[in-house]
Amino acid sequence: MIVGIPKEVKKDEHRVGMRPVGAEVLVRDGHTVLVQAGAGHGAGFEDEQFVAAGATIVTDAAQVWGKADLVVKVKEPQPQEVKLIRDGQAVFTYFHFAADKDLTIGCLERKCVSCAYETLTDDRGYLPLLTPMSEVAGKLSVQEGAKYLEKPFGGKGVLLGGVPGVEPGHVLIIGGGVVGTCAAQMAAGLGAQVVILDVNLDRLRRLDEFMPANVITMYSDPEAIRVRLAWADLIIGAVLVPGAKAPRLIRREDLKFIHPGSVIVDVAIDQGGCVETARVTTHSDPVYTVDGVVHYCVGNMPGAVARSSTLALTNATLPWAVKLARYGPHRLAQMDHHFANAINTDRGRLTNQAVAEAHDLEFAGAVA
Ligand SMILES: NC(=O)c1ccc[n+]([C@@H]2O[C@H](COP(=O)([O-])OP(=O)(O)OC[C@H]3O[C@@H](n4cnc5c(N)ncnc54)[C@H](O)[C@@H]3O)[C@@H](O)[C@H]2O)c1
Helix, strand or coil, X not given: CEEEECCCCCCCCCCCCCCHXXXXXXXXXXXXXXXXXXXXXXHCCCHHHHHHCCCEEECCHHHHHHHCCEEECCCCCCHHHHCCCCCCCEEEECXXXXXXXXXXXXXXXXXXXXXXXXXXXXXXXXXXXXXXXHHHHHHHHHHHHHHHCCHHHCCCCCCCCCECCECCCEEEEECCCHHHXXXXXXXXXXXXXXXXXXXXXXXXXXXXXXCCCCEEEEECCHHHHHHHHHHCCEEEECCCCCCCCCCCCECHHHHHHCCCCCEEXXXXXXXXXXXXXXXXXXCCECEEEECCEEEECECCHHHHHHHHHHHHHHHHHXXXXXXXXXXXXXXXXXXXXXXXXXXXXXXXXXXXXXXHHHHCCCCCCCCC
């Protein structure tokens, strides 16, 4: 099979869908790997490394899309990429179709086999190709929050770790899933006082078992949130209600409880945000202030740490890319129902029910 790795074209996106070792594994397996020149540069992987791994460098995206049987990338295909997709071509990437009707229709019209990272499942009911990016976003939320708490960045000038004789900063994390757990570990490691709120008591029990002493867990309700808003220097929104928009847990009028110069990092912004005053921002213009409270609401946080994110993502995706190249999408879907769940469109048929319902389009049945 010919496997193609294009350079990402979405704004502020520096990750790449495969690193040189991935190309090496595929080439050893008898495949041809075409990499667009400069595709790995933003993540610290140069063309020479791909060549040493046995890949072939091509100059432009049209050559990758024009020749590859399987395209492996990171972000959803952008309009200029959709035009290049070929009939029957397998595309393995994040699509997030439910949020983009034009992309859904584009992929149906181009008749590709859309294999979406975000709907591939595992035996525990998790989404294993989403988890690494939540881990990155969770850890990064504290790093960014700590930065914007600094006075020159608009914050109140609090050092999260404190120093001897000075109380550490207070971090409130709403949602104790993957993002919340990683955020808590990072904040606790810095020495901050951390509170995690969640509505899932089993999750809180589990967190209590392994979190250090400077992390406490509490049940999430409007009163607990209100009380802790006045306490917190850094507030991290990390909730998820699967298949739904994020619940609005901090309303506009709640900002009066938060001290000026405190920072909100609403990681859940990609699901609409759990803070009423949150709106999507970008890496080039990440923050704004409402009632003195700094808001950081970047929708693709992992893009900021492109190298770590590429390593984390490709650790999870490479084993699947190898199987996909070996068997092709349809045979792999027959062999493994978790992979079948990843196929959202199949040569003009819409095969993901949630996407069909989101856009009021005909559901053609799942790929078996
Ligand atoms: N901005 C980014 O770049 C970025 C990157 C990765 C993930 N995310 C987003 O981060 C969010 C969290 O992702 P995750 O992987 O940690 O999800 P997860 O499912 O692992 O965890 C979500 C947690 O939220 C809890 N929750 C639900 N309703 C709640 C409420 N009312 N109060 C408190 N807790 C509540 C759930 O019980 C669960 O434990 C998602 O919206 C995800 O899309 C954003």
